[in-house]
Amino acid sequence: MITIENLTHVYPGTRKLAPRTAISDLTLEVKDGEFAILSGPNGSGKSTLFRILCGLALPSSGKVSVAGFDLFAQPAKVREVMGVVFQSPAVDKHLSVAENLKIHADLYGLGGAGFTRRRDEALSWTDLVDRLDQQVATLSGGLARQVELAKVLMTDPKVLLLDEPTTGLDPVSRRNFLDALHKLQKQRGMTVLMTSHVFAEADDVDRVAIMREGKLLAHDTPTALKAMIGTEMVVIQAKDTEGLAAKLRAEMGLAVRCIGDEVRLEETENGESLPLLEKILERYRPEVQSISIKQPGLDDVFVHVTSKAVPDHALAIDLKRTGT
Numbered sequence: 001m002i003t004i005e006n007l008t009h010v011y012p013g014t015r016k017l018a019p020r021t022a023i024s025d026l027t028l029e030v031k032d033g034e035f036a037i038l039s040g041p042n043g044s045g046k047s048t049l050f051r052i053l054c055g056l057a058l059p060s061s062g063k064v065s066v067a068g069f070d071l072f073a074q075p076a077k078v079r080e081v082m083g084v085v086f087q088s089p090a091v092d093k094h095l096s097v098a099e100n101l102k103i104h105a106d107l108y109g110l111g112g113a114g115f116t117r118r119r120d121e122a123l124s125w126t127d128l129v130d131r132l133d134q135q136v137a138t139l140s141g142g143l144a145r146q147v148e149l150a151k152v153l154m155t156d157p158k159v160l161l162l163d164e165p166t167t168g169l170d171p172v173s174r175r176n177f178l179d180a181l182h183k184l185q186k187q188r189g190m191t192v193l194m195t196s197h198v199f200a201e202a203d204d205v206d207r208v209a210i211m212r213e214g215k216l217l218a219h220d221t222p223t224a225l226k227a228m229i230g231t232e233m234v235v236i237q238a239k240d241t242e243g244l245a246a247k248l249r250a251e252m253g254l255a256v257r258c259i260g261d262e263v264r265l266e267e268t269e270n271g272e273s274l275p276l277l278e279k280i281l282e283r284y285r286p287e288v289q290s291i292s293i294k295q296p297g298l299d300d301v302f303v304h305v306t307s308k309a310v311p312d313h314a315l316a317i318d319l320k321r322t323g324t
């Protein structure tokens with residue numbers, strides 16, 4: 001449904017700044033009816049990609065098609081099938097919920113009885129049904145985001161792009177927003193691509209794509225991505241992380257990595273971790289502040305994949321293993 005082929009985007013340089021490649025030969029597909037999350041560290045190129053997909057920027061090279069339409073040759077066709085929820089609010093806070101929805105409907109030529117039906121349908125999943133006359137400025141952050149989504153849903157998009165839509169929401173509002181989004185996506189069979197840094201949001205999506213420095217480093221189901229780093233991992237906090245890691249490598253032959261203030265031993269399998277943990281404690285007890293065994297989550301995959309400490313050939317192996 002969304003096909004991105006060999007996309008490259010270079011921001012031109014200025015007298016003081018060198019040109020910057022924000023997206024580098026990126027190829028990615030979001031299949032029909034799929035819910036995909038796009039993630040990556042700051043500066044990895046997500047916003048640039050999002051701006052290109054929304055038609056706000058033209059890439060330096062590459063192709064994008066949405067629902068079979070060429071994004072650059074047939075932008076109007078793409079706009080007909082695509083809805084976009086931006087990170088920064090795109091509703092008028094001084095107007096009521098109903099007024100915001102009406103203005104959006106007018107922009108899209110959705111008048112008369114059709115408008116009321118579409119509006120009521122878009123609102124049916126929200127908590128806004130009895131708040132139509134309330135000014136958006138007086139709504140909570142979570143409800144204001146619901147107005148944005150309701151607005152976009154009125155146009156019945158086949159493809160929905162969302163740029164970190166849950167930023168600033170408390171955990172309960174975030175969960176409510178996502179639950180509603182998942183329900184809607186299934187009901188309407190929409191294809192959804194959402195940027196997010198919150199990995200708790202990614203466990204129940206179809207696929208997660210992770211970028212770094214404009215390149216796609218991983219793209220697979222949450223289960224396959226987690227399997228990339230084994231069924232268990234040992235995580236150690238120490239007074240001297242680098243020092244302990246060096247000893248574990250040299251004296252125990254362990255392939256550990258330092259990530260922030262932790263030493264991590266990834267890719268341990270069920271049953272191996274506990275004896276290893278005991279051996280590490282036996283030998284290095286005074287240096288260890290805490291040690292635990294955990295099952296890898298998507299946040300661990302993110303750290304593994306985006307950490308610059310991972311040599312490129314190791315990533316290539318991981319990607320082969322996950323079939324990306």
Ligand SMILES: Nc1ncnc2c1ncn2[C@@H]1O[C@H](COP(=O)(O)OP(=O)(O)OP(=O)(O)O)[C@@H](O)[C@H]1O
Nearest residue numbers: 011020021022040041042043044045046047048049
């Ligand atoms: N207008 C611009 N001119 C020059 N370079 C830019 C411009 N916008 C972004 N960049 C650079 O392009 C790269 C990708 O930036 P981008 O904003 O797309 O990343 P991002 O993944 O969205 O980051 P974040 O998570 O911080 O929003 C960065 O190195 C950034 O500095």
